[in-house]
Amino acid sequence: MPLNILIVGAGVCGPALALLLQRSNPKHTITVIERFPSLRTGGQQIDLKAQGIPIMKKLGLLETVRSFCVNESGMEVVDKNGTSLIRFGVTGAEAERGAFEVTNEFEFMRGDFVKMFHDVSLEERDRLRAGGEKDGGLRYEFGTSITALNQSTDDAVNVTFSSGEQNTYDLVVAADGQSSRTRRLAFGEEAHEDAFKSLNIHAALFNIPRIPSEDSLARLYVAPGDRAVMTRSGDRPATQVYLFVTKNQERAARMKETHKLPLDKQKQVWSDIYADAGWDCPRFLAGMQNVEDFYATEVAQVKMPHQQVHKGRVVLLGDAGYCPSAFTGNGTTLSLIGAHVLAGELAKHGSNVDAALKAYEDTMKQPIEECQKLSGLVNGKLFPSSAMGIRIFNSVLWTLSSSRVDKLLGWLAGFLPQGKEKGWELPEYS
Template identity: 35%
Template sequence: MSKLRVLISGASVAGPALAYWLVRAGCSITIIERAPSLRSAGQGIDVRDTARDVIKRMGIFDIMRAKSSQEEGIMFVDSNNRPYAEFGVDDSGEGDSMTCDIEILRGELAKILFDVTKDDVEYIFGDMVESLQETGKDIVVSFASGTPERAFDLVVGADGIGSSIRGMAFGREELNVRSLNAYVSYFSIPKTDIDTLWSRVHWITGGRNMVMRPDNMGRTRAFLSLIAYSASDERLVQLGKAAREGIPEQKAVVQELFQDGDWEIQRMLEGMHESDDFYMQYIGQVRLDRWSSGRVTVVGDAGYAPSPFSGMGTSLAFLGAYVLAGEISKQPDNIPAALLSYERILRPHVESIQNLPPGIPWIVNPQSMMGVRVLETFIWGVGWLSKIGVTTLASKITAYLPIGGKLFKLPEYEAFNK
């Protein structure tokens, strides 16, 4: 039979990772990306657990490690920048820390994935899917910006938490995305002498958190997050309105909501206004009753975003890409059955990660000063016990915080061993 024709929407992580494995499964792949080129912006991300085996099989493990930020660990600091707890980098990738030896900028990872797939995959930038129409034997795709209408055997949404493909296939978006009442802003600022290879974290009241992390480009990555207890919090309304309006409005709202902070907030806000890589992200989880609809399916955040609080979003993207392509390789003449197998195999692992412990993320982003002090004291205690060897971060924190999940056993696929 002729090669399966697969269209993937999204050229960040999940899409190109899926394309890599589908090529090895004998498929003809097209990736459509609405941005005019690869996106260079993005926060630091890592790969944990069994997903590390996936990137090793792709031959990009060492490339990713060479491009990593070389972060040495995370320290929690008070308003005077004095650390009260430190946790070194985890080089096993098993979730024993909040950072690991592969801490890489999303833009850097996207470039690596593009380079290992560009010779075998058709990339179309600056366009997006406008409509989908199933005919019984294939699915006809119309595009928004000039790409001619084409037919495919399968369409995959790999276009993130705001996936347009998911909206077309499943509808009722308000039922598919569970809000965590949070927004995070990411941007880079000039590096100073105070910045080292250690990340620094500081909390202030109002569910607000400030983070500065090293990168491999000579700058410092800044994150400002706000988590509210209630969806009716007026600050969420402000952030939601700005998210629809544009970057200038987003920066203005972040300025307003964080300008009363201490620590290095003024430096961060000044750098934010000068940054050209700012973006703000709504934080939620994607939870679907089913992952496929006819000849359309989803992978990564588009189908099962676990939220940044899980620390497993990128890992799930790699696992999902591997399993989806693998199941298609086993039964390429029966796409519906392959899609059902993909969901049956991976969904239990996804749900184990999405099921955040009670109170997360709110309990670790307190609104009051007393709450901040209690959290700092708890983290200090865990850090002290780890330092003297009585316990580890894994045994004390990961028992409660959503770092990692149940270990996933990677299936073996004959097509990938050729």
């Protein structure tokens, strides 16, 4: 049965779902809204692995994604002087997780991935129209958000937009990120807040010009005071800088308030925190002052009570319903799994949309649980806080590297799989 579907959010999973829905039934009428005035083609590096690979193969887009790869050659941990302590290579996208898995076979920029799905979905709609398909449609609306949802009936959602316009849909899909406003409107403030599980980690992300001496390795530096810095360049002209403050709950509570400040004041907070951190932090902080893509956020997971990811005809997709956090490396893959399963169950159940949403919720329980597992690294079991602790830690890293036993370190950090339980398998949909 053709449906009138509203997708809120034109990030990774919104356009991906639009493409999958359109392929499953070209007669669907699909509207994707985005609160930003244009498609957001910026952002940091993301990757694709595990079940995301067969999904992209089925879509015929895996080689397109491969052409976007940044060709990062691995990752190394450095000390305060920039001296390499240990180095890790590239992990195959379909391989078992390895020690300190940072660089994956498919590493690409978020903006390239989003634009690909957006462009392909519209190109295919043009071909459908040219081929004589008169029913259905796909359109993107930018600079638009939702201000109210009303589910007065069991089979429709009345939506009020920021423009004041109202419309009714058979299904509303919240694909608007970990702080989803649609989740708040549909599930209520209490459930919305309860679902947001902070990891007591705050991050600042920005790009600065690359210098000639930088190669294609990602680099990680651990500084005293629960601070960490990561850089990634690959083969791109810019260097991505990631600043993290971890563990310290008192500081984490203060950092939460800084995200509401103007950007110049946010930058000053991060400059003060990292002023004495060491390594190349003076260069990073100087470059930060002039960037326009600075973004600071609280790192969290989204865990809906009882993994409830739909309420009536409003359904959560990707980070809005089950954000695993960037520290798992599974965000993109889990979003694609969600889009694949949601589109598949809607096609499978035909006119019974409610049964499709229940099947989507049930099917997603295992992949959500598997993808949200956090390593010992994130749980604070590996990196020390004091200067003395870091010196000992660096010495251990150097010794492990010299002895070629880096996999032991990965096991200690919780990166390697424990046991040989078979993971969740992607369902097939006709």
